[in-house]
Amino acid sequence: MTATGADLTLRHPVERFRLENGLRVVLAPDRSVPVVAVTVSYDVGMRNEPEGRTGFAHLFEHLMFQGSANVPKMEHARLVQAAGGTFNGSTHQDYTNYYEALPAEALERALFLEADRMAAPAITEENLRNQIDVVKEEIRVNVLNRPYGAFPWLQLPQIAFDGFANTHDGYGSFVDLESSTVDDAADFFHRHYAPGNAVLCLGGDLDVDEAERLVRRWFDPVPAREVPPTPPTGEPSPTSVRSGVVEDRLAPAPAVALGWRVPDPVGDLDGYLGTVLLAELLSEGDASRLERRLVHDDQLAIAQSSYVGLFGDPFDVRDATLLTTQVHHPTSVPVEKVVAAVHEEVGRIAAEGVGPDELARVQARTEAQLLRQADSVLGRTLGFATAELVHGRAELAGELAARLAAVRPEQVQVAARGLDPGTVAVLELRATGGRR
Amino acid sequence: MSAPVLVPPLGEPRPQPELAVTEETLPSGLRLVVVPRPGVPLVELRLRVPFAAPTARAAGQHTARAAVLSGAVLLGTGRHDAPGIAEALQAHGGELSVSTDPDRLLFATTLLADGLAPVLGVVAEVLTDATYPAGQVEAERARVAERIAIARSQPGVIARTALASRRYGAHPYAEQLPEVDTVAAVRSQALRKLHRERVLPAGSTLVLVGDLDPAAAVDAVGSALGGWAGEGTAVAAPPVSLTAPGALQVVDRPGAVQSNLRLGGPAPMRTDPDLPAVRLANMVYGGYFSSRLVENIRERRGYSYSPRSSVDHLAAASSFLVEADVATEVTGPAFLEAWYELGRIALAPVTADELDAARRYVLGSMALSTATHAGLASTLSALAGSGLPPQWLAEHQQALARVTVEEVQDAARRFLQPAGLTAVVVGDADRVTEDLQTFGPVEVVRA
Numbered sequence: 001m002t003a004t005g006a007d008l009t010l011r012h013p014v015e016r017f018r019l020e021n022g023l024r025v026v027l028a029p030d031r032s033v034p035v036v037a038v039t040v041s042y043d044v045g046m047r048n049e050p051e052g053r054t055g056f057a058h059l060f061e062h063l064m065f066q067g068s069a070n071v072p073k074m075e076h077a078r079l080v081q082a083a084g085g086t087f088n089g090s091t092h093q094d095y096t097n098y099y100e101a102l103p104a105e106a107l108e109r110a111l112f113l114e115a116d117r118m119a120a121p122a123i124t125e126e127n128l129r130n131q132i133d134v135v136k137e138e139i140r141v142n143v144l145n146r147p148y149g150a151f152p153w154l155q156l157p158q159i160a161f162d163g164f165a166n167t168h169d170g171y172g173s174f175v176d177l178e179s180s181t182v183d184d185a186a187d188f189f190h191r192h193y194a195p196g197n198a199v200l201c202l203g204g205d206l207d208v209d210e211a212e213r214l215v216r217r218w219f220d221p222v223p224a225r226e227v228p229p230t231p232p233t234g235e236p237s238p239t240s241v242r243s244g245v246v247e248d249r250l251a252p253a254p255a256v257a258l259g260w261r262v263p264d265p266v267g268d269l270d271g272y273l274g275t276v277l278l279a280e281l282l283s284e285g286d287a288s289r290l291e292r293r294l295v296h297d298d299q300l301a302i303a304q305s306s307y308v309g310l311f312g313d314p315f316d317v318r319d320a321t322l323l324t325t326q327v328h329h330p331t332s333v334p335v336e337k338v339v340a341a342v343h344e345e346v347g348r349i350a351a352e353g354v355g356p357d358e359l360a361r362v363q364a365r366t367e368a369q370l371l372r373q374a375d376s377v378l379g380r381t382l383g384f385a386t387a388e389l390v391h392g393r394a395e396l397a398g399e400l401a402a403r404l405a406a407v408r409p410e411q412v413q414v415a416a417r418g419l420d421p422g423t424v425a426v427l428e429l430r431a432t433g434g435r436r
Numbered sequence: 437m438s439a440p441v442l443v444p445p446l447g448e449p450r451p452q453p454e455l456a457v458t459e460e461t462l463p464s465g466l467r468l469v470v471v472p473r474p475g476v477p478l479v480e481l482r483l484r485v486p487f488a489a490p491t492a493r494a495a496g497q498h499t500a501r502a503a504v505l506s507g508a509v510l511l512g513t514g515r516h517d518a519p520g521i522a523e524a525l526q527a528h529g530g531e532l533s534v535s536t537d538p539d540r541l542l543f544a545t546t547l548l549a550d551g552l553a554p555v556l557g558v559v560a561e562v563l564t565d566a567t568y569p570a571g572q573v574e575a576e577r578a579r580v581a582e583r584i585a586i587a588r589s590q591p592g593v594i595a596r597t598a599l600a601s602r603r604y605g606a607h608p609y610a611e612q613l614p615e616v617d618t619v620a621a622v623r624s625q626a627l628r629k630l631h632r633e634r635v636l637p638a639g640s641t642l643v644l645v646g647d648l649d650p651a652a653a654v655d656a657v658g659s660a661l662g663g664w665a666g667e668g669t670a671v672a673a674p675p676v677s678l679t680a681p682g683a684l685q686v687v688d689r690p691g692a693v694q695s696n697l698r699l700g701g702p703a704p705m706r707t708d709p710d711l712p713a714v715r716l717a718n719m720v721y722g723g724y725f726s727s728r729l730v731e732n733i734r735e736r737r738g739y740s741y742s743p744r745s746s747v748d749h750l751a752a753a754s755s756f757l758v759e760a761d762v763a764t765e766v767t768g769p770a771f772l773e774a775w776y777e778l779g780r781i782a783l784a785p786v787t788a789d790e791l792d793a794a795r796r797y798v799l800g801s802m803a804l805s806t807a808t809h810a811g812l813a814s815t816l817s818a819l820a821g822s823g824l825p826p827q828w829l830a831e832h833q834q835a836l837a838r839v840t841v842e843e844v845q846d847a848a849r850r851f852l853q854p855a856g857l858t859a860v861v862v863g864d865a866d867r868v869t870e871d872l873q874t875f876g877p878v879e880v881v882r883a
Contacts, residue, residue: 070442077724361526
């Protein structure tokens with residue numbers, strides 16, 4: 001354990017308790033700046049939405065901002081922002097979270113707002129139609145009206161996985177979104193938004209006893225409901241190469257993504273940590289293996305990156321997940337050459353391992369990035385909340401720097417052996433529109 | 437729906453921590469700003485070097501060279517090749533990013549607190565001994581040209597560059613992204629000359645924020661960067677002369693499923709006493725979620741996911757900007773609503789509640805964004821670019837606290853009135869032009 005890793009663990013003690021209605025509560029006080037963060041994470045994400053309702057988890061996230069029993073439409077934003085705070089929500093593969101970062105004196109107001117919508121969001125036909133339109137614009141901005149919009153996050157899972165949970169479009173088809181009803185929303189809320197299916201996490205400038213009293217005041221009255229079991233999203237590992245091609249008429253240059261199944265982030269955390277460092281070793285910065293080989297030495301690529309987890313955060317997903325290597329290359333370079341070079345570099349680590357000096361440098365860089373994320377009260381609080389929800393232990397977020405610093409070269413070599421060229425999923429993006 | 441009678445009142449505000457700033461100027465002219473902060477055991481480093489194009493005539497070439505230089509400066513020094521530089525920084529948790537904008541070159545990294553001296557050593561090496569090896573520079577310029585081609589395919593980039601070119605005309609700020617062909621012709625000799633003439637300590641500012649001892653940090657900078665010298669003085673962008681907004685420009689993107697609406701006009705500089713009132717008028721109009729623009733075209737009409745307005749500062753010009761990406765079929769109606777809300781805020785007073793909410797939000801979000809090492813370092817570096825000291829933050833907060841409804845209205849009338857703004861719409865011209873002609877003459881150009 002390095003000094004700084006230990007430091008981070010020690011300076012952020014975590015307190016936790018559970019309310020009668022099942023709500024799990026995590027408190028992570030740190031009074032160095034007068035800022036608090038309040039987050040509620042519900043254990044339902046894109047992977048849990050039913051067939052025929054693609055995009056519903058995300059659409060529902062929007063509906064949670066449309067007001068609640070004691071909060072008219074637009075008032076949630078006003079109450080947070082007029083207190084000097086910021087807010088947002090985000091839908092992930094396995095969970096959906098809602099959060100505020102505010103001056104410390106606004107803590108109770110944020111608790112009131114979160115409790116009010118946990119008890120009774122105001123889902124009306126008018127709000128639903130309005131937010132379907134807003135979500136369609138969001139999809140147009142981020143996917144349909146730009147080059148590389150769905151690449152590879154919406155496209156690679158379709159060939160890398162088999163089950164609906166993992167392969168479907170989590171942003172949603174326009175057909176599914178438009179046919180959504182208020183009843184669908186009420187069912188979804190009833191099923192997945194019970195207090196027992198959520199984690200409330202508070203971080204920053206708070207007094208533990210006072211915070212517990214305020215939490216009980218606002219959340220104790222939310223009635224308990226039955227909590228559905230977490231549906232398994234894992235699936236058998238692939239045994240063969242899968243490949244696909246997509247055409248992008250807006251893209252000026254081709255790209256390719258390779259995805260490999262990696263160890264279960266929860267069931268095999270030690271194996272998984274080796275994979276996380278492998279991704280950094282492959283792609284982070286000018287010293288990384290793929291940057292040297294693809295960009296500098298062979299000049300095959302314009303840009304490359306590797307990451308674990310669909311959205312680039314390795315610690316916010318359950319099984320099944322991927323290590324993805326993404327390469328943008330000039331039209332003059334054949335994609336086969338790029339793919340072969342990636343396999344060769346991974347194969348070199350699998351065969352020869354990695355030196356302790358190289359790994360130590362990567363560990364130092366990874367540690368700095370984790371610390372940087374933890375410097376923001378909100379970033380730190382979201383980390384604790386996700387660790388509690390996904391791993392059952394908020395403390396893990398504080399221990400990650402130390403856990404990663406303890407990974408040995410052999411673990412990275414084992415991880416590289418898992419990136420088997422015989423089981424990879426390869427998605428090729430062809431730029432079909434010409435330069436514009 | 438019942439009124440929010442339950443809403444808990446806010447408690448007593450807790451005092452903001454005061455910044456303990458150490459400022460020094462080295463004999464070379466390099467300005468140093470050091471701020472210790474509680475928090476994680478990291479230091480954030482920002483080195484800002486003035487790098488504006490000297491004239492509009494030179495802007496195309498300068499922007500192209502600056503774009504290549506920002507990658508090529510890390511390709512090697514007398515002692516290290518590119519991976520060697522990266523390894524030396526990575527060992528201390530760092531990764532040096534070098535970026536340009538129309539005013540400056542910025543070297544930035546985070547680093548583990550105990551790595552300050554060695555990281556400064558690598559930075560000094562890059563500043564004084566970058567070699568720009570010819571073969572690698574050729575490869576780098578080819579990559580930069582490809583990346584620019586990709587950037588130019590993004591509708592948001594097309595819109596931003598079109599608006600800048602229309603607003604700034606014959607000023608270097610008109611050239612926000614270099615031409616691919618100009619980039620492809622950049623040679624290593626030109627980069628060495630540019631580095632020698634423009635990467636200078638005089639006029640540059642180094643900001644260090646985080647887990648550090650100020651006196652030790654000043655010493656470390658003095659010994660690491662003492663050898664960074666250079667003849668010449670920093671070049672700042674020439675003054676901007678305002679041009680009247682011309683016809684609404686449609687940049688044709690056939691088949692686009694969305695239109696990118698952009699409006700822009702002048703705003704007060706950071707040193708201008710009008711700035712606090714304009715910032716607050718901007719908030720009420722479209723600066724945050726609780727604004728009129730968001731309520732109107734997102735929450736009421738569903739035209740747009742993320743409509744917004746902002747006040748943006750360059751060294752020689754500040755801007756008020758409006759942005760909304762909307763479905764092609766509602767382009768005209770969405771433009772109408774954005775225009776209507778501009779007219780409304782210019783002509784009718786904002787309410788006291790609107791002003792209070794905007795003020796608390798601006799003050800609160802300034803506190804949030806400077807509550808991390810990285811946020812504070814970037815903010816102080818940007819202020820240095822306007823020649824402003826860290827104390828400006830507190831003064832600006834006090835000025836925001838004093839702004840009245842009348843001052844907001846006066847500011848909105850002068851800076852937010854729609855007739856004073858230049859408008860650009862990127863979209864499918866065949867489908868949007870006729871509707872947009874409702875507002876006046878429209879000029880169509882190709883993307």
